[in-house]
Amino acid sequence: MSMMTRAWLILVDTLVHLLLLLSLILFYLNPPSYTHLKKALRPHKIYCPESSIVLEKLPLPNLELNDAMTLEELTRIGQQCKAEEYTIEKNIFLESTLEERLHALLVKKGAPVFIRIFKEEAILEIWIKKEHEYVHLKDYVICAMSGNLGPKLEEGDMQAPEGFYKVHKSQLNPKSKFHLSFNLGYPNAYDRMHKRTGSFLMVHGNCVSAGCFAMTNEKIEEIYALVEAALNHGQRYIDVHAFPFYMSDENMQFYEGNEWYDFWTNLKEGYDYFALEKVPPKIKVKHEKYEILEK
Numbered sequence: 095m096s097m098m099t100r101a102w103l104i105l106v107d108t109l110v111h112l113l114l115l116l117s118l119i120l121f122y123l124n125p126p127s128y129t130h131l132k133k134a135l136r137p138h139k140i141y142c143p144e145s146s147i148v149l150e151k152l153p154l155p156n157l158e159l160n161d162a163m164t165l166e167e168l169t170r171i172g173q174q175c176k177a178e179e180y181t182i183e184k185n186i187f188l189e190s191t192l193e194e195r196l197h198a199l200l201v202k203k204g205a206p207v208f209i210r211i212f213k214e215e216a217i218l219e220i221w222i223k224k225e226h227e228y229v230h231l232k233d234y235v236i237c238a239m240s241g242n243l244g245p246k247l248e249e250g251d252m253q254a255p256e257g258f259y260k261v262h263k264s265q266l267n268p269k270s271k272f273h274l275s276f277n278l279g280y281p282n283a284y285d286r287m288h289k290r291t292g293s294f295l296m297v298h299g300n301c302v303s304a305g306c307f308a309m310t311n312e313k314i315e316e317i318y319a320l321v322e323a324a325l326n327h328g329q330r331y332i333d334v335h336a337f338p339f340y341m342s343d344e345n346m347q348f349y350e351g352n353e354w355y356d357f358w359t360n361l362k363e364g365y366d367y368f369a370l371e372k373v374p375p376k377i378k379v380k381h382e383k384y385e386i387l388e389k
Contacts, residue, residue: 220232261334307336
């Protein structure tokens with residue numbers, strides 16, 4: 095090797111090391127924002143906390159990928175993936191049996207119930223009426239759910255809905271091919287006003303989701319029994335409020351700037367009303383927005 099070639103190699107090697115050193119200095123002085131990274135990744139999930147393989151080992155598909163996914167692929171993911179990072183402070187609502195919770199609250203099946211669904215946390219909450227307000231009865235981890243945070247917009251987009259829905263007795267299906275199911279009533283008046291399309295959006299069993307909220311068969315049996323008993327004992331309909339996440343001020347601030355922030359702010363009005371009154375509000379649609387009224 096000639097002296098000239100060796101000199102050039104030394105020079106190139108020196109420059110590479112200088113660039114690496116400069117990169118480390120810049121990284122130290124101006125580290126990347128973890129918050130922005132979380133905002134980029136956090137919504138893009140298929141949630142299925144019930145099964146056996148860590149979610150990190152599976153793809154985190156975005157909406158475009160979900161469009162192309164087959165039911166078989168969704169089934170496979172629903173059976174395999176697990177959100178190990180999921181935690182909840184009040185584990186009593188998850189760990190206690192339904193009978194234990196009914197006994198602890200001195201309530202019985204047949205009392206009016208209210209359902210809240212939180213997509214990011216993959217939780218379905220059951221509240222039951224005791225005297226003049228609703229008390230927190232039980233939480234169920236959602237077994238499988240497709241799509242991103244944000245409302246369902248059109249048939250086939252694989253999105254689970256967000257909004258305020260009602261379940262009447264006619265929407266129950268004890269002979270569902272997904273074990274048991276009840277239809278959420280999507281599209282509601284708000285969805286239709288915004289020209290959103292879709293059908294057969296349900297809470298059901300079999301742990302398979304293509305836009306629905308899927309539970310294990312064991313859990314849908316408990317949920318379905320509570321809903322059916324309430325309707326059979328005179329409750330006209332079951333309010334089901336589907337939210338993107340627990341709508342605390344902190345979480346809202348986290349998603350400030352999201353394309354659905356204004357829509358979520360409207361949903362938060364219903365969330366806040368229930369948090370204060372412990373009774374689901376009366377919901378109307380006016381000027382293309384949900385209107386939250388005293389029931």
